[in-house]
Amino acid sequence: MNGAQDLGGQMGFGPIELEDDEPNFHAKWEERAFAVTLAMGATGTWNIDTSRFARETLPPAVYLSSSYYKIWTLGLEKLLVESGLVSEQELQAGRSLNPAKPLKRVVKAEDVAAVLAKGGPANRPEQQPSRFKAGDRIRTKRMNPEHHTRLPRYVRDVEGTIETVHGVHVFPDANSQRLGEQPTWLYGVVFRGPDVWGTDSDPKLTIRLDLWEPYLDAV
């Protein structure tokens, strides 16, 4: 979706705010927001793509004026309600008013190290040959879906070159909509700066993105 999250190439946000010896967390609530988000993610009720979509569907003004852990918190609240795990009334009350729903799993302290070390690989077995190989020229699709996608606006309808064939990976556009993983080929694609930004580009700039086969047309 063309939401506030799709920031590549936008202007006017000012200088980058750097901080010496920046801590991981700037307040206690950030620690808790971080951990609650990870722990709920580990219950397997939703996937990484549904969580990203929950964050990017926040109203643009809210997204752009919130710190990242606040964005995570607001996204999590949305997922909890959508999934029927908690009600709006319970969020307001800050306590349980209805019986809990069964979950696939609840992470315990002793499981944390193993859960993190295992991670969640996104690669899947190959079902059919890839359409492209390294060196092939492609053009990205012109598209403006309202659902989640990982083809940013700044590289739509742009010519590039396949550099890497990563393998078959879960397709976020489908997975975010709970339509199943629909795994498809993922490629490392290189774009020349001037092909993306025109004459305003740094001539020595190249940009690389990892893009799924359905985003690409042969040139």
Added chain:
Amino acid sequence: MSHDHNHDHDHSELPEIELRVRALETLLTDKGYIDPPALDELIETYETRIGPKNGAMVVARTWTDADYHARLMADATAAIAELGFTGRQGEHMVAVENTASTHNMVVCTLCSCYPWTVLGLPPVWYKSAPYRSRAVRDPRGVLAEFNVSLPDDTEIKVWDSTAEVRYLVIPQRPEGTEGWSEEKLAELVTRDSMIGTGLAIAPSELEDMA
């Protein structure tokens, strides 16, 4: 119940969000969906065990061991796993190497994708609109804000992390470090040098910092 009432609401986002997160944690604990000791363990892990020191070890090994370097460039996930760093937000790793003529820089324009297994959690600036918007369009301008200036003819490769592949930049090894141990070299490898918004520390700078 007593609490300090803050009348200065205009610039006090924190108390509201603090209460909101606390309420959320209480609710989810009541429901049995989360286990508070597991939350403490998650925080402790990223505060003390997973951070840029991991990545610095990978870089130092790469600088000193040609066989390891070859394995890393061929299959970074496996080579990084040799040092014990695996899992969440590092499932599919790729190492990209800076040279005299090429500089690599990593961003996630769409969210905050970052190689947690080797760098830990991303800094606020990495997740912020100023960095995400400009890194892909004006990397030299971004680098200038980090006090990094590259020759005009240096090719700049910007990696926008749009999938679950995570990128680790291998900075150039500073001159004057011949014969240094891996442990000593690792001290030169900053977090920013592995994102590509910085360079490895030169030995002379290290003396200044001491």
